[in-house]
Amino acid sequence: MTMIRTTCQLCGEVELIPGELRLELTALNGTGSYLFSCPSCGDPQRRPANHRVVSILLATGVAYQVIDDSNPITESEIARFTAALDSGEWVDQLR
Numbered sequence: 545m546t547m548i549r550t551t552c553q554l555c556g557e558v559e560l561i562p563g564e565l566r567l568e569l570t571a572l573n574g575t576g577s578y579l580f581s582c583p584s585c586g587d588p589q590r591r592p593a594n595h596r597v598v599s600i601l602l603a604t605g606v607a608y609q610v611i612d613d614s615n616p617i618t619e620s621e622i623a624r625f626t627a628a629l630d631s632g633e634w635v636d637q638l639r
Contacts, residue, residue: 546604552582552589559583567593567601567608574598576611 547559560580569576578593578601593601602608628634 548601548604548606550578550580550589550591552585552587554587555582555584562601562605563607565601565606567598567606568611569593569598569608571610571612571614578606 546562548562548565549557549559550565552558560583564583565578565580567576567578574595575598576593577590578597579588579590581588
């Protein structure tokens with residue numbers, strides 16, 4: 545069985561099988577991120593995946609999903625959201 549070595553931010557080096565990872569590919573450039581839960585501590589992890597890492601993970605059978613990142617959140621949307629949270633009016637709107 546194929547084993548994939550990576551690291552957990554808390555535990556250090558860990559080994560996973562392809563079914564324990566998930567690959568998120570960006571639609572525009574073929575890179576992305578891989579995600580897994582640490583087999584030791586259970587902490588969710590996200591790591592960047594360059595072209596080389598993507599190729600290796602796909603070759604070992606890791607499941608993937610193409611993420612459409614063509615419409616990212618803008619700075620003005622973040623500012624409006626932050627202002628709405630700071631105003632406190634959203635609590636009344638929920639009621």
